[in-house]
Amino acid sequence: MRELIKNLLIQIGENPNREGLLKTPERVEKSYEFLCSGYKQKPEDILKKAIFNTDNNEMVLVKDIDFYSLCEHHLLPFFGKVHIAYIPNGKVVGLSKLPRLVEVFARRLQIQEQLCEQISQALFDTLKPKGVAVTIEAQHMCMQMRGIQKVNSKTITSSLKGIFLSDERTRKEFYSLIKD
Incomplete structure (x- = not known):
């Protein structure tokens, strides 16, 4: 999922290597794990x-x-x-x-x-x-x-x-x- 988020950032015109976005893929992954935890x-x-x-x-x-x-x-x-x-x-x-x-x-x-x-x-x-x-x-x-x-x-x-x-x-x- 982290790689998908990194690619999403690139697709919307962002730089996933800039300081504010470095940990975004990890944070989004954890967020979706929680937001979709009902499947479990x-x-x-x-x-x-x-x-x-x-x-x-x-x-x-x-x-x-x-x-x-x-x-x-x-x-x-x-x-x-x-x-x-x-x-x-x-x-x-x-x-x-x-x-x-x-x-x-x-x-x-x-x-x-x-x-x-x-x-x-x-x-x-x-x-x-x-x-x-x-x-x-x-x-x-x-x-x-x-x-x-x-x-x-x-x-x-x-x-x-x-x-x-x-x-x-x-x-x-x-x-x-x-x-x-």
């Missing part, structure tokens, strides 16, 4: 570490989970907040596992729509709740720094499963709870 993790392994029996059948919601990811089309960042809710079906998962689940998928090359669906599906498949709702609000540097250059734009996606699809009251409760 399995979401079900994270969730299964903290599943507990419960009699609770009311909505569990963790909102405003910060995330950063890389757009698979431009390798530019997109970032924002994820809101995750589920209705238990005899099992709950440790609350910290939901942000960890977000990180597994966010630390892969992504599109927001896919990220939203992957989080929702992994929770639905592993925990087997009555329903799952995931909403993501994000800003995309590929839209803000280049292309259309709309600095204040946000993209909102959602993925609903189970009772969140079939019961309007439950769906409305979720959306009212995640409003600022």
Whole structure:
């Protein structure tokens, strides 16, 4: 990867041997190892570490989970907040596992729509709740720094499963709870 970065610097008109760029290939390599570390993790392994029996059948919601990811089309960042809710079906998962689940998928090359669906599906498949709702609000540097250059734009996606699809009251409760 270091050689690729060195060549990239040359291709954009830079001198990879100048003082400020000497260690750039190494730094970029380490950066991408971290930013793409989600490929080395399995979401079900994270969730299964903290599943507990419960009699609770009311909505569990963790909102405003910060995330950063890389757009698979431009390798530019997109970032924002994820809101995750589920209705238990005899099992709950440790609350910290939901942000960890977000990180597994966010630390892969992504599109927001896919990220939203992957989080929702992994929770639905592993925990087997009555329903799952995931909403993501994000800003995309590929839209803000280049292309259309709309600095204040946000993209909102959602993925609903189970009772969140079939019961309007439950769906409305979720959306009212995640409003600022």
